[in-house]
Amino acid sequence: MNEVLKSAALLMVLLNPFLLIVYLIDIVEKLKRRNFNAVIIRASLIASGVFCVFSILGDAVFVRYMQVEFASFQIFGGVVFLLIGLQFVFKGPTAVEILQGESKHLAGAVAMPVFIGPGTISASVIIGKKHEPLTACFIVISMVFLCAVILALLKYIHDIVKPRNESLVERYIEIAGRVTALVVGTIAVDMIMRGIGSWLTKF
Known part of the structure; x- marks a missing residue:
């Protein structure tokens, strides 16, 4: 049970909805709640399928089917x-420019790269090595x-909050955006160094 909780915590830390909401701020402000929830549900189904695979x-x-390391x-x-x-550092939350357009076309864009990223895929591989497939x-x-x-x-x-206190929401987005840039950049450098x-070790 302890290992299950550790694995769950690993994936949740990488998903981190409190930082993901900054990625999604454009559609958060643009879509109505029902449409936003529908996009998130469809994106979650896509991401769950990929992570399970x-x-x-x-x-x-990678090795057997894609013939790559x-x-x-x-x-x-x-x-x-x-x-x-880097885009987040210079442009802020609007850096994820693919999250544009009608809600019916957004689920795939939200699934990748917002949910499905190098970190979460790596975590899925690690979880698969630690547990039985169903678990x-x-x-x-x-x-x-x-x-x-x-x-x-x-x-x-x-x-609820934005109409009453828009400056508070904007402040949160600004702070969370900077934190997101640091986290994303740190994970990126770590992944590059691990890959290298x-x-x-093969030579």
Whole structure:
């Protein structure tokens, strides 16, 4: 049970809905609550399916089926994360420009890169190595939908608080955006270094 909680905590830390809401602030402000919740639910279903695949198949997804090393994914994913982090530093929360358009087209954009990222995929692989397939899938699905519930709650709070105290919301977004940039950038550099380290061990 202790290992299950540790694995769940690992994925939840990487998902972190309190920072994800900053990624999503554009659609939080643009969409009505019902449409926002629908987008989050669809994105959660997509993310859960992807995480379950990686938790069951693990490194084999890369090595056996894609004929590449997992280290390559870590390096490329780290570079992508680093670019997003730099965009946050210079542009703020509006850096995720793909989250534009009608709500029916947003679920895939929210699923990736907001839910599905290099860090969360790596965590799914780790969880799959520690647990039986059904347990691993239960962990990732539970954490994704817990994250979705928290995001829906934060949207509800946003809609109540902003009309009364817009400056407070803007202040939170500004602070959380800076924290997000630091977290994303740190994870990105760590992933790049881990990927390079994995490659160096092969020579």
